[in-house]
Amino acid sequence: MVNLSKIQIDDKKLVKVYQLMFEILNEADDKDDFLGIIKDILSPPEQLMVAKRIAIIYLLLKGIDQSTIAKYLKSSRATVAKFSLLFYDKESKLIGIIGELLNRETISNFFEDLFADIFISPGLKIGHWQMHWDHKRRQKERTMIDA
Template identity: 30%
Template structure:
């Protein structure tokens, strides 16, 4: 789990930070630099965590059984049930709408299919995610 400072920020400061982050990410996405932007900003653990969450949301939208998602992605049932509840109340609707409008939707499904058919790589070790890029 990523480390989060125990020092709390004021809500106003936090909202400004979110806003600036959103603007920076949006600019990088328009210039097709989002991959590098996130690569510089996130640790490997955070990237994997985000990728798994993204996959969970996408698979829930395709009515893939929860037990299959948990086994295939190696996520806990508590994480999956929490995300499933948020999905059910429409929490991820804007993300799903973006996915539906995205021309690269086939690429996303292809990557997820690789993961689901082959299973996830071992939890430890160098290069364990290389199979995604082959």
């Protein structure tokens, strides 16, 4: 549980604190730098909490039902329901970013399937069977996640 002081910070100071946080997070050049900064700032339970919240919103936008999300992420159904209500029919910046990720994922999956159908010819070239089965395995994993 996060321990917060009951003493409120005035708005000007809060803006400066958020600006400082933005500047620090903005210094990350790649994923490893970002994860290093996050590990320095947040405790492991806080990291897990933030990651689960984002995953819950992502899976809700994908259309996965709440009980499946709760079981998959090992969180309570009440937590999933809370985020479902918070982001139901709401257009926030986070929803926009996750929506773009879902669109890119759909497009990238489409192109991967298209190129696999065109270029992978098992039986014609040596090594294509392995690529064929790797592609089929990735397709099966995607359908398991989407289901």
